[in-house]
Amino acid sequence: MNNLLYQVDDRPPPITTALLAAQHMLAALGGIIAVPLVVGAVLKLPADQVVALVNAALLGSGIVTTIQCIGVGRVGIRLPCVMGTSFAFVGAAISVGLEHGVPGILGSSLAGSAIMILGSFFMPQIRKLFPHQVTAVVVTMIGLSLVPVAVDWAAGGKNAGANYGDPTNLGIALFVLATVIALVQFGKGIISAAAVVIGIAIGYAVCLGLGLVNFTAVQKAAVFAVPQPLYFGMTFPVSGILAMALAYVVTIVETTGTFMALGSATNTKMKGKLLCRGVLCDGLGSAFVSVLGAPPVSTFAQNVGVISLTGVASRYVVALTGVFLAAAGLFPVLGAIVVTIPQPVLGGAGLMMFAMIIAAGVQMLSNVEHDKRTGLLIAVSVGCGLAVSERPELLAKLPSFVHEIFGSGISTAAIVAVVLNLVLPDRPVAVHDDEEEDDVPQPMLIPKVG
Known part of the structure; x- marks a missing residue:
């Protein structure tokens, strides 16, 4: 039974939509x-060039997010x-x-x-490499890879130095985590659905009261700025193109796994044509954000956790989140205000969101066929x-191209799972095009809301 509060094509009331978009x-x-x-x-880089990169990244991410959600042809x-600038690159x-x-x-x-544009036309074939057991491994690994990020936030951030793990940081993170849990479990309707943004707002207010919010970034930020396409110019070194092409290949694998997780979170049949x-x-x-002056974008896995939770x-x-991101790119002061949110506040909410992806992956793993072959595939790939x-x-002394391919735990688990699924004996018959309609994703562990 579908237990989503809002389905993919639902249009919540405007105020509710704005609140939920801010959450993403x-x-x-x-x-x-x-x-x-x-x-x-x-x-x-000098400060003005870093600012130009950030503004272009926000504007580009916002525009591409809106197109990804609404669709153009x-x-x-x-x-x-x-969509957002990706650490994969x-x-x-x-x-x-x-x-x-x-x-x-x-x-x-x-x-x-x-590479990614051409690769998109082969997604029906790539989709066949991701049967349920492989998808379950990738979804689980997405969550496992994101949780350490939330832990670092909760501790004060990787750059917190001696303050990393300070009891104040951990206390704030635990307070926000407990608040989000309470809102999800006991809240009704929009209170439960917007648990993350409400929890962050409450945590932010507490930090304001404790004097833990630094407004330096707001004071330095421009009110309005329009990113200039080709501001940095472009060159096309062969070695650079090859390095980026390899990164795009890896991103196709990661993006496929994230889309499969998204399909499960939204109860959508993730067919090859959709991919x-x-x-x-x-x-x-x-390609668009490169011209705009920012690094490449890819699908953000952490927002799957928001859907799973709410x-x-x-x-x-x-789509409105995309509009907000674009506005942050045009009005840097807006993004600067958001950046003032202390990392422990984000850590408390992030731990809940990312752990929900792990829970979803575990549920998917519980639905696979339990035999020696599947056990080997799951154990070795994870x-x-x-x-x-x-x-x-571990990969530091290996050639750079090896690090590019296997530098991410998500891509490593996905590649190993796909290879094992192909080479281990007695593997299931591959899904054919005419069978894709029957490939219904298992529902994720989404708490009842409303």
């Missing part, structure tokens, strides 16, 4: 801003899908940028996006994913 924005904004900040810091998956971007600067990053991103529209939007969107699957809600996720230095 809070979940995504930190990740979108982090990528240009990291790249800018490593390349030692054959482009866009038409599901509640948040950080390694390649830094390696290209150190040699060729930001123009090399953007030119390589534009040229490399052709084609979504991945095509990823590719075209990355039961709100309306694509119109997330183990390999955790190995590179928790000990990334």
